[in-house]
Amino acid sequence: MSVLLETTVGDIVIDLLTDHAPKLCENFLKLCKVKYYNFSPIHSVQKNFSFQTGDPLGPLSKDSDGGCSIWGLLSGDPAKRTFTAPFHPKLKHLERGTVSMATVPLASDPDTRVAASQFIITLGEETDYLDGKAAIFGKVVEGFDALEKINEAMVDDKQYPFVDIRIKHTVILDDPYPDPPGLREPSSSPPPSDAQLRTVRIADEQELHENDDLDEEELEKRRREREARAQALTLELMGDLPFAEVKPPENVLFVCKLNPVTQDEDLELIFGRFGKILSCEVIRDQKTGDSLQYAFIEYEDKASCELAYSKMQDVLIDDRRIHVDFSQSVSKLSDVWRQDTNNKRRARARGGWGGVQELEKRRQYREEDERSSGKDYNMVYSKEEMKGRHDDRGSNGRRSEGRHDQRHDDRHDRRNDDRLHKRASDRDKGRHYRDRSRSPRRGNRDDDGHRSRDGYRHDRRDRDDYRRRDR
Incomplete structure (x- = not known):
């Protein structure tokens, strides 16, 4: 029973010891069958000792859970993520290429060790330090040159290779175990996930060279x-292309070097003998309507388009030898996609300009009969807000006389109180200023208590009389 590991540094063939470690071999085989190990990084490289792999994300990812057994992967039960690892007493780490499952002690019972998906391959002789810590289930029979490349790889202080070394694919050469319930073998090798791509440090050696x-x-x-590809991605971000991988249609011909007098009907008549034409359009100037001397011809099928391409090259039409090629334009596809997208956006739109009825008040806050169907601007008051105002009006639209008189009297009383208060305040201010003034009070009022316009003249005559008397 063998498994082929395709890595970025070469192929490695592992023979499984199914007689001595059946459960470990079954777990490894089924994980290879569901492509669980694809794109798993090789890490913990210790020169002339061992390396470790089997975790799809590796130790560089914060989302890594350390791997999962096939039974936990199929059931989704966290309790089955690990299983008790059996150790065969006759299997020892004595030779290079020994394959064993990495184990950790159980939290509740330190004497019991459990395994999941990660496995170790030795790179040196007499690595008996791993005995009792890693459960052996196989040995490498081919691919020692790949092991040597891994052994010589440059690593950082955490024994992680600077240049990524990964398992690209796994191939099962022989599987004696029946599939557990729920196992579905993928039809093709799945691409790496986004989480796996985020763990890439430096591309592998094949990509570098x-x-x-x-x-x-x-x-x-x-x-x-x-x-x-970079320009297509830029055009996609700008909205000029619906998506970067868009391709021109294969049933459209591009015809150029036309005579300006050539019409759409002429081209449709000439090219129509090769198959059914869906559209034939000579491109013209938008302002003047003059022909730009090229056209697009869309056939119903690809075969008709290829036949017209092979037969119509350098054909003379209206004293001009035309040039025919397959169309590289995606503007029509882009227009169709853009119109469809805009129509969907307009269908989901809820307004956005002044006067749109959606901006008045949402339907769930108003009764249906309160919403006006006209185009005018309406108030957003509800019945509860307008209840007090409607009660003040009679059946004929006028206010009731009793309430009108009562409100009128109330307003009249408030005005009188304000007027009296203001007068008292003015008197107090005038008395205060008169008490502080040292100048004599000007006699500018007549006998009736009204201020005279010539009060200033009377004061002047009085002063003249006093002067004559003093003399």
């Missing part, structure tokens, strides 16, 4: 492809 044997032409082609 993938351009070593390429000529200048191929390198330029790849550079243009990367630039095109």
